[in-house]
Amino acid sequence: MSRLIVLLCLLATPAAAEPLDPPNLAILPRTPAEAARIEAVLAPPADFLRPEPFEALPGGAASVRARDTADAFSQSSGNMPFEREMDFKLGNGLFRKLWVASPSSTQASDGLGPLYNARGCQNCHLKDGRGHVPAGPKDDAVSMFLRLSVPGGPSPEGIEEWIATSAEPTYGGQLQDFAAPGLAPEGRMRIDWEDVPVTLGDGSTVTLRKPSYSIADLGHGPMADDVMLSPRVTPQMIGLGLLEAIPAADILAHADPNDADGDGISGRASITWSAEADAPMLGRFGLKAGTPTVLQQSASAFAGDMGIANALFPDPWGECTEAQADCRAASHGIEPGKRDDLEIDRQGLELTAFYARNLAVPERRRVDDPQVLRGKQLFHEAGCPACHVPKFVTHRLKDQPEQSFQLIWPYTDLLLHDMGEGLADGRPEGRATGREWRTPPLWGIGLTEQVSGHSTFLHDGRARTILEAVLWHGGEAEAAKARVMAMPAPDRAALIAFLEDL
Known part of the structure; x- marks a missing residue:
């Protein structure tokens, strides 16, 4: 209920008097039946013994076969019409x-x-x-x-x-x-x-x-x-059109700027200026x-x-x-x-x-591997999905079949979070303070070395491994990082195996 109140308050501000969704999207409203289906699909996993339906396709029907070359991020949406x-x-x-x-x-x-x-x-x-x-x-x-x-x-x-x-x-x-x-x-x-x-x-x-x-x-x-x-x-370029097609209301529903639910996570929306619409819009x-x-x-x-x-x-x-x-x-x-x-x-x-x-997201490679499934469970138990939200359903769109009504798994909420003093750049940008960063999508993270020839992460490439990137987390992510640090080595290996499969 608290997040609904936050959403309604935000929508009542002058910033939201203009549409928060991108102006290039020809949006077709969801029916009540579709909304109910989406709510069921986005529910947390019931168990971690098997993959969830369609989990192997992080970009929905726009996903493409994972290639073992440096061209893995350079393919067009898998559902793109020939014309x-x-x-x-x-x-x-x-x-x-x-x-x-x-x-x-x-x-x-x-x-x-x-x-x-x-x-x-x-x-x-x-x-x-x-x-x-x-x-x-x-x-x-x-x-x-x-x-x-x-x-x-x-x-x-x-x-x-x-x-x-x-x-x-x-x-x-x-x-x-x-x-x-x-x-x-x-x-x-x-x-x-x-x-x-x-x-x-x-x-x-x-x-x-x-x-x-x-x-x-x-x-x-x-x-x-x-x-x-x-x-x-x-950053990597894959899946940008799918992120653009996530309904603004669904992103804002995860915002909790005053931590009303007391979970220590205070995601905030970035409302920025649209040069296209000449109006405020969700960043x-x-x-x-x-x-x-x-x-x-x-x-x-x-x-x-x-x-x-x-x-x-x-x-x-x-x-x-x-x-x-x-x-x-x-x-x-x-x-x-x-x-x-x-x-x-x-x-x-x-x-x-x-x-x-339309740069496509590659399919998962080991989605049903027992170690990967164990790592997924640990990811959830550590509290990582509070910011790295696993899945969304995109808008139904009139003239963008590649992005229209897709179940996607980007592992981001696209919100701003205080990441602590260790990652702070001290430079505000718009609504973001010098300690806040947008949650980055995790899809494709395990293919970084294959595509880019290195495995460095975070906003400035300081982390040389995924584990180093986790250990730099602080602020709102401090508790999740502490849980990872306390894991036995086999559990940390399983967590990393899961992330490398995204």
């Missing part, structure tokens, strides 16, 4: 495209930067998978960057509990480590590591690595003394759930990571601030009368988002 496959392939081409600085003879591909982090989407999301921490100062890895902000700034009208911050006055909202010819990069991220030993209940020790971040080689003058830094490793994407839709996430990456002007963020200079006059005055790739007077036109942006929306 839509060309859109997926065209989107893939744009996702893999390398942009060049202007002026260039390749006018359909120029407009990069002038300051940027990557030349193409695939450069960061290599094989559509997770990014990695640079191996050293000469590693040109582009799958990790620093967010920048300073205290103060405007708050969007109609969004309560917004923590006012703004971009760093000179360097903008993220550090750009590459530049077009004739300009200097903004700087270089530096990471220093400290070993942190953790002793488990059985006396064994795990050594965590704690990072600290700074910036070297500033190329555009001094940076504000009160700048806040937050590292970002690019679902990004490490702090600061973006509401796949299209806006794609548009933001084009503008912020590559400096490519698009329909939602049309400035041709991307992240360049007013203080960076040389950057704003540099040549850009907009040709009047072509590509909607942008560097990528609306159709190209939508094809890229269609591709991102």
Whole structure:
């Protein structure tokens, strides 16, 4: 009852006067009979002796056969109609495209930067998978960057509990480590590591690595003394369209910001600004759930990571601030009368988002293995599903058959949670405090090394194993972590086996 009250209160706020579901969804209302079926399907498992019905298909009918190659995350939705496959392939081409600085003879591909982090989407999301921490100062890895902000700034009208911050006055909202010819990069991220030993209940020790971040080689003058830094490793891309299709009301039903039920878990909704709807909307994407839709996430990456002007963020200079006059005055790739007077036109942006929306979730590999089933039981007993909610049913949609009315198993509530001081970046973002992060989906986590060539996790890649990632949990997850630490070694192995099968 308490969560229902929370939901009704949230829906009564000015933030929810506009629709909280993404504007691109043509939603068909559920019937009372469907609602009853869904309630039964989403109930917790009755036992752990056998898999639940359809558990082997985490992406519902959109799931695909699990491949044993690095292409495991690069397949299209398994239920995609044949006539839509060309859109997926065209989107893939744009996702893999390398942009060049202007002026260039390749006018359909120029407009990069002038300051940027990557030349193409695939450069960061290599094989559509997770990014990695640079191996050293000469590693040109582009799958990790620093967010920048300073205290103060405007708050969007109609969004309560917004923590006012703004971009760093000179360097903008993220550090750009590459530049077009004739300009200097903004700087270089530096990471220093400290070993942190953790002793488990059985006396064994795990050594965590704690990072600290700074910036070297500033190329555009001094940076504000009160700048806040937050590292970002690019996440995997699978299942984004399915997450977008989860009803907002079903996500909000898990929110309990005041911990009214007393379980120590206080998930909060991220209400953010939709550039598409020009209104507040439920945030679902990004490490702090600061973006509401796949299209806006794609548009933001084009503008912020590559400096490519698009329909939602049309400035041709991307992240360049007013203080960076040389950057704003540099040549850009907009040709009047072509590509909607942008560097990528609306159709190209939508094809890229269609591709991102339809990267399929691989099937489970050992869903009926006794050790995996034992690990699933331990996952539930430790309290992990309080944040990593196992399953949802997506909206019934008029014109998106791939995402329509699917039982999915993402293991996330898409809400913000206080993860403790150990994981805190100290940088607020919208409604998220400096200690809060969105619960990341767990599907596909066991294929990380196969796809990305490494097995590092969390928002900044500090955890080198799944167990290390668990041991960094704190705050609302402190009790669950303590239960894992107290497990006998065979039980911890079973828990990890379950997670690796997701």
